[in-house]
Amino acid sequence: MSQLKVFNSYTRQKEVFKSIVDGHVGMYVCGPTVSGESHLGHARPYITFDIIYRYLMHLGNKVRYVRNITDAGHFEEEGREAEDKISKKAVIEKxxxxxLVQKYTNLFHWAMLQFNNIEPNIEPTATGHIVEQINMIEKIIxxxxxxxxxxxxxxDVKKYAETHEYGKLSGRKIDDLLETTRELxxxxxxxxxxxxALWKAAPPEHIMRWKSPWGEGFPGWHIECSAMATKYLGHExxxxxxxxxxxFPHHESEIAQSTICNGHAPVRYWLHNNMITIxxxxxxxxxxxxxxxxxxxSGDHPLLEKxxxxxTIRFFILQTHYRSTLDFGxxxxxxxxxxxxxxxxAYETLQKLPATDNATPADTELDEKVKKLISExxxxMNDDFNTAKVLANMFELVPVINGIKDKHIAANAMSATTFAxxxxxxxxxxxxxxxxxxxxETNNGKLDGVMQLLIExxxxxxxxKDYATSDKIRNQLLEMGILLKDEKGGDMSYSFE
Incomplete structure (x- = not known):
């Protein structure tokens, strides 16, 4: 059996994966900022790390998968620093x-369910860990x-860089950062x-604010993840x-904060999926x-034909290695x-094909080919989770499966062991x-949950009084054969036409 190798973004090379505690894996993945509806950019990372989570468990590991929800405003390092995305959107949506956080968290969870992603073991929120963030900041000061x-x-990045490597993960040099940092x-x-910023003083109009030793304010984006990862996964x-x-700047800053706070680098293996384009x-x-x-x-976008x-989206993502760019067209x-x-x-056909009891294959060459494709x-997967190559091998096995079904290939061509x-x-x-x-696949419980979300x-x-959106939801459901009924007292129900 080959060893699992992963591409470590920090060292820029493939390394044999060895967990700190044998048989146990701690994994932290940055979750969404729930200031709006989940978009296509959310599909790739969470499907990618769902596969990684599944495969680590397949190898026999007990995995603690932590994925946070950023619900504390999260001002941008690359935009207006004091802008609070969640407060701003809350004002717009009244x-x-x-x-608003709950609304978009629910939508995010619904989307992850559609993709068949397994839920993380722990899903902490930034607002639920203000105390931990303040404690970390006090230690850094x-x-x-x-x-x-x-x-x-x-x-103080400059002071940190005197004794540590700031910029190693992203490949940026601190002198270049001095020249390229935008005026904010x-x-x-x-x-x-x-x-x-580790903590920002809240201006009078800022809605989300907490008391701290430095006055009322709100946490910086980067400190949120450092605090939650440390709490649930430890110092390393x-x-x-x-x-x-x-x-950059998020993970680079996480490394710096956690290194100072905990006395050493926080993470063994940094894994990053590549971007998507449209x-x-x-x-x-x-x-x-x-x-x-x-x-x-739904296909309700000018760039989509349908x-x-x-x-289909999950399959499309898995057809390309997670570190390669992926174009949605x-x-x-x-x-x-x-x-x-x-x-x-072909898979459904395979499940229905009857087992054979022949101990030796009628076609030795075919039997060996099938065994080789499966062993790969x-x-x-051990070569940095290469789902694209696994799927390519599966497609090579499709003609064999269809050949047995259509009787172009004899049922006893493979041994019973190989067929099983x-x-x-x-x-x-x-x-x-x-x-x-x-x-x-129909799951009535899941469908009911989705329908209740749409009704809400x-x-x-x-x-x-947004009747355009209200009518659009009703009409599009009707096109799919689902009738929404307005009941007394403002309640709604649905039925299939």
Missing amino acids: LEPME EDGFAYVVNGSVYF EGQDEKRNKQDF FDIHGGGMDLQ NGRKMGKSYNNQIMLTQMF GYSPM NEALLAAEKGLKRLWE FEEF LLKSSFKTYLEDILGMRSEN MRKEARGK
Whole structure:
């Protein structure tokens, strides 16, 4: 059996994975900022780390998977520093900030359920860990690596860089950071431009605020993850994951904070998935090509020819190695849809084929070919989770499966042992590890949960007199054969037409 190797972003090389405690793995993945609906950019990291989570468990590990929810505003290091995304959106939607947080957290969870992602073991929120963040900041100040100005606290990057490597993960040099840091609000408070905020004093209009030793304010983005990862995974843990866009400044800053606070580097293996593009362009509001997951499923977006099922999107993502860029285009998605249909039909055919009792294969060459293709499943997954190659091997086995069904290949061509291995391996890898499930799979409990979510969204729209959205939800459900009924007292129910 080959050893699992992972590409460590920190060392920029593949390394044999060895957990701190044998048989136990601690993994932290940066979760979403729930200031809006989940978009296509959320699909890739959480599907990627769902696969990693599944495979680590398949290898016999007990995994503690921690994925946070950022609900404390999270001002941008690359934009207006004091801007609170959640408070700003709450004002627009006329909701309490935590009401908005709950709404979009629910939508995020719903989307992850559609993708068949397993829930993390712990999902801490930033607002639930203000005390831990303040404690970390106090320790960093005490050790002389942070300073207080006008009620805000900044991490002293220049001082840290005198004795530590700041910029190693992202490949940035501290001298370059001095020259390239943008002019941001509050920069004149800092000793150096590259210093980042651990705590920000809250201006009078800021809704989300907490008491601290430095006055009322709110935590910096980076300190949230350091505090939660330390609390649930310890001073040093095995894997920290996220998208490549988080390497700087977020993960770089996490390393600095945690190293000072805990006395050593916090993470053994840094894993990062690459970015996605839409028709060759980076996804972003400025390009007007940000596609929400609900739009992806429904096709209700000018860049989409049609809607694509969650399993098609999951399959499409897994056809490319997680460290390669991935372009979402209609042509590629349509091809993925067809490919998934072909593969799943072959899998269902395989499950129905009767077992044979022949001890020796009639076609030794075919038997050896099938065994080799199956044995490579594990080899490819152990090579930095290469799902693309596993799927390629599965497609090579499709003609064999179809050949037996159509009687072009004799039922006894393979030995009974090889045939049993083919059946069990397909199920283990396609369903248990890659997390694929039938497009036609119906779970009434899940469906009811989704419907209740849509009913709540329609009620909310009607309450705001947003009749366009209210009618759109009702009409689109009607097109799918689901009738929403308005009951007495403002309640709603649904039935299938």
